Amino acid sequence: MIAVLKNGTPKEKIESLSHYLTEQGVEVRVWEGKFQTVVGLIGDTSKIDDNALLGMDFVETVKHISEPFKSANRKFHPDDSEIRVGDHVVGGGTFTVIAGPCSVENEAQILEVAKAVKASGASFLRGGAFKPLTSPYDFQGLKADGIELLLEAKKETGLPIVTEIMNANHLPLFEDVDVIQVGARNMQNFELLKELGKTKKPILLKRGLANTLKELLMSAEYIMAGGNENVILCERGIRTFETYTRNTLDLSAVPMLKELSHLPVIVDPSHATGLARLVEPMALAAAAAGADGLMIEVHNDPQKALCDGPQSLTPAQFDQVMKKVNKVRAALQ
Amino acid sequence: MIAVLKNGTPKEKIESLSHYLTEQGVEVRVWEGKFQTVVGLIGDTSKIDDNALLGMDFVETVKHISEPFKSANRKFHPDDSEIRVGDHVVGGGTFTVIAGPCSVENEAQILEVAKAVKASGASFLRGGAFKPLTSPYDFQGLKADGIELLLEAKKETGLPIVTEIMNANHLPLFEDVDVIQVGARNMQNFELLKELGKTKKPILLKRGLANTLKELLMSAEYIMAGGNENVILCERGIRTFETYTRNTLDLSAVPMLKELSHLPVIVDPSHATGLARLVEPMALAAAAAGADGLMIEVHNDPQKALCDGPQSLTPAQFDQVMKKVNKVRAALQ
């Protein structure tokens, strides 16, 4: 349930409304947008009387939100969210490119890739330190050492870093990480989401392999309901019957999520297709569809990558993709 | 199994090779490309000795094709197919836009839409005369009268027409239709495909709702094995668990199909999403992904359309999409 306030409603009135509503037992969120102020009511709103609210002279309208996600809902927050990470802003018309290897392997590798992707225009460096692999016998990542190497690459290049968390107990290791990624297999690990909701870190939340957009938004809601509104959504392909590609990239998710929610939406064409040669056309398509950014795997030597080599671009290929993506974005401005 | 011949192999040698292979009990197809001649062997090739072929001084290489589709296979036909329809060519670097209403309803409607989409740059007029609806109690189309109305619109505007067939017995009604569409639900109606293989009409073959790309190519193969190589593939969304959109548009199908096959690939964002407001971003994405064209539903009065109103664009919206699609294509040239 939300109440849209009239333009220019004074602060005291908003505070007194919040106070009143809190006393009725609901949680209150106030969002001051450029053109209007919206007050969101979370919890059991059944006792709140619409007419009582409409009777207040500064309340314009009252709307009931049927979608089960509230904090993530665009009705509740009409403007795009802008998530600040250092000097960079994700969302709100910017375009964010996150690039780097599937796994951090060693210092030389991560530094070489970091410098290369920065030169081509990436805004963030990604690299896996904890790896959620299907088999317990596969390489599980360098863990804490991987995060150390990412931080070194950050010091060297200035690129903020993005890396995946699998266990809330590891949070202390992520203190200097700029954006924490939640992988597809943990999209409904609600205990992890709740812990991340208690932090203020930007969270990159990947859609699960067979999850709907509503479920993705409900998982964002778990983080936001805890007080952390810095959520970036990521479409990374869903499971279908197709076998030529690893997954099926759902690009209609981009405009659909942006209609339903104010959160930024980025696209990962590398995991979605599993094939380096499909990354370029899908990156261009994502840009044309209105994505707020891309997440692309780049490796200095894909043949020898410890994981996901076949889907990694070389730095030269990545540079090529960036040039074309910029052309598409320029054409649509 | 294919034999690639050396550049400049004289015609008689090719003919004598064909004759020899036919006598071994296999069917032979000769394709003369710009840079090389390829001889394809269809059927039981187990008795053909690779070395016997390689021993011929004009044979460069012999390749075994493991994919079960042969006529549609790019290995067998390295250049893009170009399918001529009147003065228009589909494939080979051109961009084909097919637009029109889901169903032909009456003369005024189809003429108005035809003129509008032509003015915005469409190359073909589409309109359903026979409708494959899930319920026997829903509107089943104007049938023969619908085709008459399409032909009138063609006479008036010069636009070649595309319409769907559901029954091979109706073929005589399609004599003046320029491109015959096979709908998603008939993609594996093998008897229909075989009959279409006996014609020379260009066929627009839509991917089935839960079919893989390999199955789509095998269905193209049914048509081509009958001798009709004029097949245009169409990605129109597949069934997934997502419910906000009607289907999920699989844009990775575009580069993947173009890698596997020489046939042109067009994209239908209207049926894929089921939502008019998603047609523009998906059309732009399809163009960026390298599609050979688009198929878009346009209706002069979507509110009153007898079918699929919610996914139809108005002529003004279609004009807008065309302008942006052209910008994206220009940017990538």
Add this chain to the structure above:
Amino acid sequence: MIAVLKNGTPKEKIESLSHYLTEQGVEVRVWEGKFQTVVGLIGDTSKIDDNALLGMDFVETVKHISEPFKSANRKFHPDDSEIRVGDHVVGGGTFTVIAGPCSVENEAQILEVAKAVKASGASFLRGGAFKPLTSPYDFQGLKADGIELLLEAKKETGLPIVTEIMNANHLPLFEDVDVIQVGARNMQNFELLKELGKTKKPILLKRGLANTLKELLMSAEYIMAGGNENVILCERGIRTFETYTRNTLDLSAVPMLKELSHLPVIVDPSHATGLARLVEPMALAAAAAGADGLMIEVHNDPQKALCDGPQSLTPAQFDQVMKKVNKVRAALQ
């Protein structure tokens, strides 16, 4: 929309009601059950006034049926349908076992299998004469000759025969076939369904690979709306992400379909699993779930079968399955 009439309503009143409703422009079906008479209204019922009907002293209740299938709906026809084929009845508490090879190959094969499955208690002989295979280069069946061989086996053993149709133009060849099968890939070949609706032949309608139960019932509706109410539904496995089995047998379809519809439901564990060794447990499970019968592939020499060998039982294995199925059925009576 249906009207339930009071017990003992005289024939003339029913006729006069039918006449009245037909004049209002709807189609009328009268079904006289054991305990009540139900009048079904098909078509645009928006102009029929509930109160006008309720005002007639012999009308007990009027119900609106929201499910889009009407003829197949159990609300409209509360008792189980019983479909007569010679002396055999399918549905209504009987158990029907249809057995035989995937393809009819030659006289010796079909006769040997027919005698064997009859001895083990099968009630029908199945065998493919027209085969809907994904590849145009695979064995397409013996066609008319296959049907001839089935008829010979019928003469020899007395078993009625079931075989698949792919093209309505072949109907004359099916004159002596007892039950006509529509395969999964043709479940939404609406033109074929409409033609079968004009016959009186019992139709075995298989669920499509990725179709819902509602779609299956709507396809049954296409046949029934044409006047042929002799439809037998067949669950044969649906496409899922699982790869160890060919498809995933959906046994909850059995009680669900029987709740929604009065039509008999049989289960094909052979195509559903693709593995002979899973046929027995799935046949037992289908019987326990309340299926009205089974369709099982049996081949005298599965190793050499021209199609689907890996999923065919030997006659000895089939005999074993029959014995256990009978035990399960006896235990639940």
Add this chain to the structure above:
Amino acid sequence: MIAVLKNGTPKEKIESLSHYLTEQGVEVRVWEGKFQTVVGLIGDTSKIDDNALLGMDFVETVKHISEPFKSANRKFHPDDSEIRVGDHVVGGGTFTVIAGPCSVENEAQILEVAKAVKASGASFLRGGAFKPLTSPYDFQGLKADGIELLLEAKKETGLPIVTEIMNANHLPLFEDVDVIQVGARNMQNFELLKELGKTKKPILLKRGLANTLKELLMSAEYIMAGGNENVILCERGIRTFETYTRNTLDLSAVPMLKELSHLPVIVDPSHATGLARLVEPMALAAAAAGADGLMIEVHNDPQKALCDGPQSLTPAQFDQVMKKVNKVRAALQ
């Protein structure tokens, strides 16, 4: 890679072989079955020479296991696993029925249900204390208090208890829980699985909503690789396009999993169908398909259940199901 040893190989030889293999850098597991001893090698076996092993006079054969799961593989452990919980054994020919409410709500409720299901023959009491719900605004369970109430019901009835864990940090609360359940959404929460692998508690591992059997076995492998071999697999329905039922119960998973693995397999027809009236036919089908047990939701007042009411049986309905399940099992013995 496994080595099968000759019957009667003396203990010292087995130990010396283990020692030798451990020195080559692989992990060794010895499993002594009734008729043969199998030595399993886990890790990088590329340096182990088959011939060196075959040269030892007590080694019968050496097999390479291509399936990525090893501890769970039946080749490696030909007999059924038997998992002891108090006096009860799960697997190995027994039949285990776990029954109880979706959520523990209060003392009266859990005691009443526990007594009822015990009287009908259930071997375990289930009840949710921590609930993994899609929405952060829904009832999340009584948590620690819920476990307390389960333990009280256990004291009263003697029934061992099964309840779900969502966070490894909660493990101390589960000290007296007999079987720990991992829910479908956590099937690939590898960090949780690893922690459970360090305990000796029997784990009931549910298949994820869109996961394959191989993925389920790989998740079992995560637990077993840590040293905890007490894993019970649970089929609980997978996501398909069908909407009449909540999920689609995959009963072919039962014989398939039992062929691939030695672990017991139980079936949850309540979550699979979401409809109380489908629980009986699916429970009977599961028993007929060879399941090692059932997990069924029972509530004393389904209308008022805090979660999943529509799929819960009343105690009387459960009693009915148990009687019929016993008949089916007796018929097949």
